[in-house]
Amino acid sequence: MSSAELPVAQPGARFLDEIREQPEALLRLVERGADFAAVAGEMRSRGATTVRMVGHGSSDNAASYGVYAFGLLPNWTALRDSISLTVYYGAELDMSGCTALALSQSGRTPDVVEYLRQARRRGAFTVALTNDAGSELARVADAVIELHAGLELAVAATKTYSNQVAALGLLAAYAADDGLGFAESLRTVAADMGSLVSSLETGIAAVAMPFAYAGRMFVVGRGAEFATAREIALKLLETCRVAAEPLTATDLAHGPVAALDPLFPVWAIASDDATLPAVVEAVERAREAGAIVIASGSAADRIVGADYVLPSPSSSSPLLAPLLSVVPGQLFAWALARARGLDPDAPRGLSKVTLAR
Amino acid sequence: MSSAELPVAQPGARFLDEIREQPEALLRLVERGADFAAVAGEMRSRGATTVRMVGHGSSDNAASYGVYAFGLLPNWTALRDSISLTVYYGAELDMSGCTALALSQSGRTPDVVEYLRQARRRGAFTVALTNDAGSELARVADAVIELHAGLELAVAATKTYSNQVAALGLLAAYAADDGLGFAESLRTVAADMGSLVSSLETGIAAVAMPFAYAGRMFVVGRGAEFATAREIALKLLETCRVAAEPLTATDLAHGPVAALDPLFPVWAIASDDATLPAVVEAVERAREAGAIVIASGSAADRIVGADYVLPSPSSSSPLLAPLLSVVPGQLFAWALARARGLDPDAPRGLSKVTLAR
Numbered sequence: 241m242s243s244a245e246l247p248v249a250q251p252g253a254r255f256l257d258e259i260r261e262q263p264e265a266l267l268r269l270v271e272r273g274a275d276f277a278a279v280a281g282e283m284r285s286r287g288a289t290t291v292r293m294v295g296h297g298s299s300d301n302a303a304s305y306g307v308y309a310f311g312l313l314p315n316w317t318a319l320r321d322s323i324s325l326t327v328y329y330g331a332e333l334d335m336s337g338c339t340a341l342a343l344s345q346s347g348r349t350p351d352v353v354e355y356l357r358q359a360r361r362r363g364a365f366t367v368a369l370t371n372d373a374g375s376e377l378a379r380v381a382d383a384v385i386e387l388h389a390g391l392e393l394a395v396a397a398t399k400t401y402s403n404q405v406a407a408l409g410l411l412a413a414y415a416a417d418d419g420l421g422f423a424e425s426l427r428t429v430a431a432d433m434g435s436l437v438s439s440l441e442t443g444i445a446a447v448a449m450p451f452a453y454a455g456r457m458f459v460v461g462r463g464a465e466f467a468t469a470r471e472i473a474l475k476l477l478e479t480c481r482v483a484a485e486p487l488t489a490t491d492l493a494h495g496p497v498a499a500l501d502p503l504f505p506v507w508a509i510a511s512d513d514a515t516l517p518a519v520v521e522a523v524e525r526a527r528e529a530g531a532i533v534i535a536s537g538s539a540a541d542r543i544v545g546a547d548y549v550l551p552s553p554s555s556s557s558p559l560l561a562p563l564l565s566v567v568p569g570q571l572f573a574w575a576l577a578r579a580r581g582l583d584p585d586a587p588r589g590l591s592k593v594t595l596a597r
Numbered sequence: 598m599s600s601a602e603l604p605v606a607q608p609g610a611r612f613l614d615e616i617r618e619q620p621e622a623l624l625r626l627v628e629r630g631a632d633f634a635a636v637a638g639e640m641r642s643r644g645a646t647t648v649r650m651v652g653h654g655s656s657d658n659a660a661s662y663g664v665y666a667f668g669l670l671p672n673w674t675a676l677r678d679s680i681s682l683t684v685y686y687g688a689e690l691d692m693s694g695c696t697a698l699a700l701s702q703s704g705r706t707p708d709v710v711e712y713l714r715q716a717r718r719r720g721a722f723t724v725a726l727t728n729d730a731g732s733e734l735a736r737v738a739d740a741v742i743e744l745h746a747g748l749e750l751a752v753a754a755t756k757t758y759s760n761q762v763a764a765l766g767l768l769a770a771y772a773a774d775d776g777l778g779f780a781e782s783l784r785t786v787a788a789d790m791g792s793l794v795s796s797l798e799t800g801i802a803a804v805a806m807p808f809a810y811a812g813r814m815f816v817v818g819r820g821a822e823f824a825t826a827r828e829i830a831l832k833l834l835e836t837c838r839v840a841a842e843p844l845t846a847t848d849l850a851h852g853p854v855a856a857l858d859p860l861f862p863v864w865a866i867a868s869d870d871a872t873l874p875a876v877v878e879a880v881e882r883a884r885e886a887g888a889i890v891i892a893s894g895s896a897a898d899r900i901v902g903a904d905y906v907l908p909s910p911s912s913s914s915p916l917l918a919p920l921l922s923v924v925p926g927q928l929f930a931w932a933l934a935r936a937r938g939l940d941p942d943a944p945r946g947l948s949k950v951t952l953a954r
Binding site for chain 1: 629647653654657664665668669672673674676679680681682683684687688689690691753804810813819820823831834835836837838842845847848850851852853854855856858861863870871875885886907915923931933945946947951
C-alpha cells in the first residue's frame with residue numbers, strides 16, 4: 241500500500257479514542273489493589289502521613305484532587321509541593337514523616353525526577369506514580385505504582401489523568417483501610433463513565449459550536465472538583481487555544497468576576513456536595529455580569545439559568561464525582577477543537593514527553 | 598460648593614496613590630518587629646512549624662510567597678491550605694504541630710474566618726494577618742499581626758499585598774532568628790521601591806498602549822516570583838479585564854504554550870536567582886510561538902529578544918525581589934486600564950470587602 245492509500249485519521253481521532261478508553265483503563269487499575277495496599281501499608285508503618293505531591297500539567301491537576309482524597313479518607317495532610325524550593329533553591333526541608341509522591345506519565349520530567357531524588361535524601365518515603373515502571377522516575381523512587389493507563393498517543397492527557405485521580409483515591413482509601421470499598425465504587429464509576437461518553441459523544445458538537453470563536457473562558461469548581469476545573473481549562477488551552485483559567489468559586493468573586501461580559505463564557509462544575517452553594521453563588525455573580533454559562537456535574541440542573549447543561553451521573557462520594565465530571569469537558573474540548581479547525585491530537589508546539597525545566 | 602464644583606478624581610487616582618504609598622506602608626510594618634518576634638517565638642515554642650496559609654485573591658497570592666519564605670528561612674514546610682476541605686467537607690485533620698495563618702485585608706472573609714475557627718479546634722496555633730485588628734478574624738485567632746497598610750480605597754489591592762508579602766517574610770525571618778537582618782533589608786527595598794515607582798510612572802503608558810486591545814495574556818514566574826506572576830495576572834484581570842493567567846515557567850511548556858500566537862502576549866518575571874534558566878527557556882518557547890514578550894524583574898535584560906523590558910533593581914535575596922518586581926505590573930495595570938477607558942479604582946462588579954462564600 242503506498243502512502244497515498246494509508247487511511248488518514250480524522251483530526252482528534254486519537255484523543256476521542258482515549259477518552260473512550262478511560263473506563264477500561266480504570267478497570268485495569270482497580271485490579272492492582274495489592275500495589276496500593278503495599279504502598280499504603282508502608283506509608284502507615286513509616287508514619288509518612290504528610291503527603292507531598294509534585295507534577296506538571298495534568299499530573300499537577302490530579303494532585304489537586306489528592307489533597308481531598310488524603311484529607312477526607314485517612315485525614316492526612318496532602319499538599320502540592322513546590323518543586324523549585326527543593327530543586328532550584330536547595331531548601332533544607334526536613335521531610336521525615338512525609339511521603340513524596342511524584343506524578344509523571346512518562347516518568348521522565350526532569351525536575352520531577354530531581355525533586356524525588358532530593359526528597360529521598362531529606363527523609364521522605366518516595367513513591368513514583370507513572371505509566372512507565374522502567375523510567376528514571378521509577379528508578380529513583382522507594383516504591384512505584386504503575387498507572388496502567390496503556391499507551392497514550394494523543395498529546396493531551398485523558399486516560400492518564402483519570403487513572404492518576406483514581407490512583408490517588410485508591411491509595412488514600414487503602415491508607416484509611418477502605419481500599420476494597422473504594423475499588424468497588426470505582427467499578428461502578430467505570431460503568432457510568434462508559435455510558436456518559438456514549439451519551440454525550442454525538443450531541444457535544446452542537447454545544448461546542450457556539451463557542452467556535454470564544455477567546456477566553458473561566459472554569460469554576462470548588463473542593464474536589466477544583467482538580468476538574470483545572471483539567472478542563474488545560475484541555476481547552478492546549479487543544480482549542482482558548483485562554484481558559486480555572487478558578488475556585490470564591491476566587492471568582494475576589495477579582496476575576498470584573499473581567500466577565502457576554503463574550504467571556506463561564507463553565508461551572510456543580511457537584512451535589514457541600515461546596516454546591518458556593519458554586520451556585522459564583523454562577524449568579526457570573527450571570528449578573530452577562531456571562532454565558534455552561535453547567536456540568538451531577539448537580540448541573542441546580543445551576544439556575546445556565547445556557548447549556550451537561551449533567552453527569554451522581555456518585556456516592558465527592559471523591560468519585562471528579563472522574564465523571566471531567567468527561568464532558570474532555571469531549572467538549574475534542575468537539576470545540578474540531579469546530580475551530582484544529583487537530584486536538586497534535587497541539588502546536590507540544591510533544592508527548594515534556595523535558596522542559 | 599455645589600456637586601458640580603466638586604473636584605473629579607482622575608480614573609485610577611486612588612490606585613496610583615496607593616501604589617506610590619507602598620514604600621511608606623512597608624516602613625510602617627518594619628517598625629513592628631516586636632509583633633513578629635512574639636508570634637515567631639510562640640510558633641517555635643509550640644513546635645507549630647508546619648504553616649498552613651489561607652486567603653483569597655491577593656491574599657492567596659501572597660501565600661504563594663510564604664511557601665518560599667518559610668521554606669528558605671527557617672526551613673519549615675508552608676502550604677496554601679484548602680479552605681473547602683475543612684470548612685465545607687469538615688475533614689477531621691489533625692493540625693497539631695501547625696500554625697494556621699489566615700490572610701484577609703478586611704478580616705471579614707467568611708470562609709477564612711470559619712477556617713481559622715476550625716483550625717483552632719483542630720489543634721493549630723492560629724494567627725490572623727489583617728489590616729483590622731478589631732475584625733472577626735482577629736477575634737477568633739490566638740494571635741494577630743496587623744498589616745499597617747493603612748486605609749486602602751482602591752478595590753484592587755496594592756499596598757495590602759506588598760505588606761502581606763513583607764509580613765510573611767518578616768515572620769519567617771524571625772522564626773529563623775534573623776528578623777533584624779531581614780527588617781534592615783526591607784528598609785533598603787522600600788527605598789528602591791520608591792525610586793522604581795517614580796522612574797516607571799511617566800513612561801509606563803507608552804508600554805501599555807500597544808496592549809490596549811489585548812484580550813488575554815500569560816504571566817510567567819517561577820519560585821518566589823510565582824506569587825508576583827499571580828498578583829500581576831490578578832491586577833490585569835480585575836482592573837483591565839484581560840484574561841491573564843499566571844503560570845510557572847515549566848507549566849507553560851506542559852500545555853498552555855500551544856495556545857500562544859502573536860496576539861497572545863506573555864509577561865515574564867525574570868529574577869536573578871536559581872530559577873532564571875527555567876524562565877529564560879520558557880520565554881524561548883513563547884517566542885517560537887510568536888508571542889510578544891514583556892520582560893520584568895531584576896534579570897529582565899537576560900530575556901533574549903523581549904519586546905519590552907521593565908527592569909527592577911536587584912536585591913540581595915530571592916525573598917526580597919518579589920516586593921520590587923510586582924511594581925511594574927501594578928503600574929502597567931494602572932496605565933493599561935486607562936488606555937482601555939476603564940477606571941481601575943472601581944472595577945465592575947467588585948467591592949472592597951468580598952463576602953462571597
